[in-house]
Amino acid sequence: MKKIMFLMLALFVGFSASAQSMPDVKVENQEGKVISTRDLVDGTPMIISFWSTTCKPCIMELNAINDNLYDWLEEVDMKVVAVSVDDARTLSRARAMTQGQGWDDYTCIYDKNQDFKRAMNVSLTPHTFIVDGKGNVVYSHSGYTPGSEQELFEKIKALK
Amino acid sequence: MKKFLLTLSIVVASMLVAEEASAQIKAGEGQVSIALESNSTYYMEDKKLEDIGLYRKDDRFKGNFGSNDFLKVDYNLGRFSAGVQIDAYLPPLYGYDIYENMQRDSKCTAFFTKYVQWEDQNWGVRLGDIYDQFGNGILLRTYEDRALAFNNSLAGARAYYNFNNYATVKVLAGLPRLYDVRTKNPVWGADLSLSISDMAGWYDGVVSVEGSYVGRYQANAIETMSRRGIDSKCLNMVSGRVNFEYAGFTMRGEYATKLNKDSYIPGAMARKGNAVHIDLGYSYKRFSVTATFRRIEAMTTNIMISTENMAGGNLLNYLPVLTRQHTYSLAGLNPFMGSPSNNEVGGQVDVYYSLRNKKARGKYWNFHANFSMFNSLDHKMGNDIREGRNIWIDFNFDVERQWNKSVKTTFLYSYQRRDTDQYDTPFAHYCDAHIFVGDVTYKINKKHSLRFEAQYLAANDYEGDWVAATIEYNIAPMFSFYVSDMWNCEKMQDGMYGNYKLHQSTGKRDYELLHYYQIGTSFTYKSFRAQLSYGRNREGIVCSGGVCRKQPAFTGFNLALTLSF
Numbered sequence: 001m002k003k004i005m006f007l008m009l010a011l012f013v014g015f016s017a018s019a020q021s022m023p024d025v026k027v028e029n030q031e032g033k034v035i036s037t038r039d040l041v042d043g044t045p046m047i048i049s050f051w052s053t054t055c056k057p058c059i060m061e062l063n064a065i066n067d068n069l070y071d072w073l074e075e076v077d078m079k080v081v082a083v084s085v086d087d088a089r090t091l092s093r094a095r096a097m098t099q100g101q102g103w104d105d106y107t108c109i110y111d112k113n114q115d116f117k118r119a120m121n122v123s124l125t126p127h128t129f130i131v132d133g134k135g136n137v138v139y140s141h142s143g144y145t146p147g148s149e150q151e152l153f154e155k156i157k158a159l160k
Numbered sequence: 161m162k163k164f165l166l167t168l169s170i171v172v173a174s175m176l177v178a179e180e181a182s183a184q185i186k187a188g189e190g191q192v193s194i195a196l197e198s199n200s201t202y203y204m205e206d207k208k209l210e211d212i213g214l215y216r217k218d219d220r221f222k223g224n225f226g227s228n229d230f231l232k233v234d235y236n237l238g239r240f241s242a243g244v245q246i247d248a249y250l251p252p253l254y255g256y257d258i259y260e261n262m263q264r265d266s267k268c269t270a271f272f273t274k275y276v277q278w279e280d281q282n283w284g285v286r287l288g289d290i291y292d293q294f295g296n297g298i299l300l301r302t303y304e305d306r307a308l309a310f311n312n313s314l315a316g317a318r319a320y321y322n323f324n325n326y327a328t329v330k331v332l333a334g335l336p337r338l339y340d341v342r343t344k345n346p347v348w349g350a351d352l353s354l355s356i357s358d359m360a361g362w363y364d365g366v367v368s369v370e371g372s373y374v375g376r377y378q379a380n381a382i383e384t385m386s387r388r389g390i391d392s393k394c395l396n397m398v399s400g401r402v403n404f405e406y407a408g409f410t411m412r413g414e415y416a417t418k419l420n421k422d423s424y425i426p427g428a429m430a431r432k433g434n435a436v437h438i439d440l441g442y443s444y445k446r447f448s449v450t451a452t453f454r455r456i457e458a459m460t461t462n463i464m465i466s467t468e469n470m471a472g473g474n475l476l477n478y479l480p481v482l483t484r485q486h487t488y489s490l491a492g493l494n495p496f497m498g499s500p501s502n503n504e505v506g507g508q509v510d511v512y513y514s515l516r517n518k519k520a521r522g523k524y525w526n527f528h529a530n531f532s533m534f535n536s537l538d539h540k541m542g543n544d545i546r547e548g549r550n551i552w553i554d555f556n557f558d559v560e561r562q563w564n565k566s567v568k569t570t571f572l573y574s575y576q577r578r579d580t581d582q583y584d585t586p587f588a589h590y591c592d593a594h595i596f597v598g599d600v601t602y603k604i605n606k607k608h609s610l611r612f613e614a615q616y617l618a619a620n621d622y623e624g625d626w627v628a629a630t631i632e633y634n635i636a637p638m639f640s641f642y643v644s645d646m647w648n649c650e651k652m653q654d655g656m657y658g659n660y661k662l663h664q665s666t667g668k669r670d671y672e673l674l675h676y677y678q679i680g681t682s683f684t685y686k687s688f689r690a691q692l693s694y695g696r697n698r699e700g701i702v703c704s705g706g707v708c709r710k711q712p713a714f715t716g717f718n719l720a721l722t723l724s725f
Contacts, residue, residue, distance in 0.1 A: 020191050023236060024279060031366050031405055032412075034328070056487040060601075067522040067562070087303070088296035089480040092412075092439045093510055096448040100512020101526055104446075113293055114303065119241075121195035121232065121724035123306070124689065142722060143684040146601060146609035147636030 020137045022048075022129075023119035027083070028110040030095065037116055040081055040107065041135035045159050047152055048081045048129040050111075050122050053090045053097055058126035061144040062103060065152070069105055072153050076160065081107045085117045085125060130155050190237030195724035197306060200227035201253055206696060206715035212659045212672050214699055214713040223267065226253035228309055242276040245289075247311065249340070255712045256309045257471040261339040269340045273313055283321040289313040290332055294351045294372035297478030298416040298435050298459065299397045302336065307704035310473055312336050312463060314347060325358045336463045339473045343464055347476065349374035365406030372399045372416075376476065378465060385423050385465055389430040392420045397461070410441040416459065424460040424502060426469050429540070433458035433502075435479070446514040452482055453507040457537060460502045472709055480707055482508050483532045484556055489646055490615040490628050491574045491595045495701055496552040497708050499536045504551070506534030526560040549588050553577040558597075565603065572597040580622055593619040609634045613644075623659075624650030638684055646676040646698065674698075680718075691720045 024038040040046065047065065051058030062082055072078065082103060086094040091112055098108045111117055120129065123142075130139040130152060139155045141148065203224045227250040234243035248270040252258045262269055275288030291313055293301035304311040316334020323329075333348035353370040357363070376395045384390075399416035414437045421430040434457050441450040461476045479498070486492035498504065508531065515525040534552045538545060558572040574595040581589040595617045603609045610633055617626040630644035648659070651671045660669040680693030699713035 020193060023241070024239070032403060032410070033366060034322075054485045054487060063562070067565075070521055087480070088293070088301075088478060089482060090485070092410075092441055092450045092452060095410075096441060096443060096450040096510055096512050099443040099446060099448040100514055100528065102446050102514040102516050102524065113291065115291070118291070119234075121193050121234070123195055123197040123230070123722040123724065127687070140687045140724070141637065141684065142687050142689045142724075143640075143682065145634035145636040145638075145640050145684070146603050146611075147607050147634070150606055151637045
């Protein structure tokens with residue numbers, strides 16, 4: 001089994017890289033209505049961050065982005081999409097938390113069946129993506145260390 | 161060790177991949193994406209754990225190595241997608257429930273899942289492994305949780321159609337997965353949701369009603385279980401839901417019931433189950449409050465009814481514990497696991513408030529308080545009637561303060577009262593614990609930061625007091641290093657719990673105050689992440705998404721890898 005995995009990995013090293021387009025999946029918005037992730041693509045580059053109420057580094061990252069957001073907006077046009085992967089158990093807590101953390105400027109969506117998480121190949125949260133105005137995934141990063149939000153800003157600036 | 165080295169070589173290969181393929185692979189017009197997750201442990205001898213009989217209690221686990229690995233490959237072309245996933249347990253990590261279902265002589269096991277899917281504007285079809293849930297998942301939830309090695313995907317077909325946003329109808333059928341086998345018990349279901357507000361042309365809020373039906377068939381159900389009162393091969397379940405949202409106020413309610421008698425605990429009599437779940441919420445600007453009430457009576461549904469205990473993987477529906485899941489180790493040391501007899505009533509309330517400075521965005525206070533309480537219901541144990549009683553109460557308060565660009569502090573207080581007697585003995589035995597946590601993050605500069613965390617647990621009973629501390633040094637965005645220790649610092653001489661070595665001849669107990677230490681580092685590059693740690697792990701409960709598994713004590717090296725592109 002290990003050998004198969006190893007071989008597969010080795011094979012993919014040879015492929016060339018190109019931008020991946022964001023998959024179209026049904027998620028819920030703040031009001032609980034079903035929306036398509038395709039609707040998020042509106043010409044504005046975005047940071048898409050997967051989080052959950054039990055993931056502390058996720059919340060730290062979203063708070064850090066929030067702290068810097070107005071400074072960043074002075075330089076680039078962008079938006080932030082916070083994708084909660086909380087299930088039925090913590091979904092209502094997640095909705096409350098987006099308000100209680102002051103994430104008013106974020107587009108908050110809820111992926112309670114984790115369809116978007118699976119489609120974006122997220123294994124561990126936090127996992128953050130940068131998607132350009134046309135819906136191409138141009139960068140992704142997993143994990144959070146204080147200060148790594150700066151890298152996201154650099155990448156989004158480079159899109160101009 | 162050889163396997164561990166092999167895993168390490170995969171790290172190197174993964175890094176090369178991450179370096180090379182920053183985004184993904186084009187295959188014709190479509191695109192291929194790949195995700196790999198690997199979690200491996202090399203188990204070491206630990207004299208101290210051995211002395212107190214905690215090490216390798218499970219004689220089924222003989223080797224020194226365990227590895228849970230997941231490789232997922234997807235192909236996407238417009239509205240079409242297809243994919244495969246390999247779950248490989250080489251062998252499974254020590255303490256995972258999947259052991260319960262494996263052949264005694266087999267060490268390793270693997271399982272393939274696959275799907276093809278068409279996702280159109282208003283409709284979609286999926287064949288293969290299906291992950292879905294109806295409402296809160298009280299009737300049905302098929303999902304994957306790798307932290308528990310749980311996956312009950314349904315191999316079959318699913319289709320849905322959305323009519324003008326007014327109505328959505330979904331049907332599905334398939335055979336659920338139980339650990340590493342595909343069961344022969346078909347499960348089928350239908351879900352209808354009607355948006356009343358859309359029909360009425362009211363767009364200021366949301367009003368919707370929903371209903372679900374789920375069926376399960378087991379050919380040998382009556383033969384195996386007639387003594388326990390099962391009288392049908394087929395189990396039928398229904399649920400109804402109402403959702404309402406207007407001007408910051410939300411209400412969601414669900415009632416679910418089983419129409420046939422069902423057995424969910426080996427040894428217990430079959431009966432009809434039911435559940436009520438109500439969520440209420442209100443938010444205004446940066447203040448929000450949410451409350452949940454839930455009553456469940458014999459509503460747990462197994463994939464397969466059996467006379468044997470098949471542990472946590474044998475589940476078709478989702479009834480998680482609703483208490484707060486803590487991220488600090490001592491606050492989550494002895495979490496609420498729900499009533500094992502599956503009869504409970506209770507609820508929880510959360511209040512959030514964020515106090516923000518309009519001029520300085522980087523300065524704020526975040527407050528959060530949470531209360532929950534659960535009681536067991538009157539229920540029959542053999543010929544006895546056990547009266548319902550309180551089995552859990554907790555109150556948590558935490559405040560987070562961002563002082564300026566470089567300093568952030570968090571303080572948490574948690575009070576927890578639990579019935580340590582597993583809720584099903586005639587008398588309760590309460591243990592009260594008070595947990596205090598302080599956490600400081602200091603950003604030295606744009607890249608370097610330091611985090612320190614101190615915790616204390618004061619308890620009147622059980623294992624007594626605990627103390628814990630963590631120091632973490634981060635170099636953004638790539639490196640992180642940490643050291644932590646958790647110490648059971650109080651001897652409970654007369655208690656029945658705690659860790660001790662028993663002298664057979666004298667009956668004397670030598671208490672051992674154990675340190676549970678961890679040292680680790682993580683490396684992140686784009687979507688590649690590797691974490692290597694070494695330490696001693698406490699025997700305890702590991703929860704993910706409100707579902708828990710028992711984790712035996714062990715000492716060893718752990719390597720966790722994730723990669724996607």
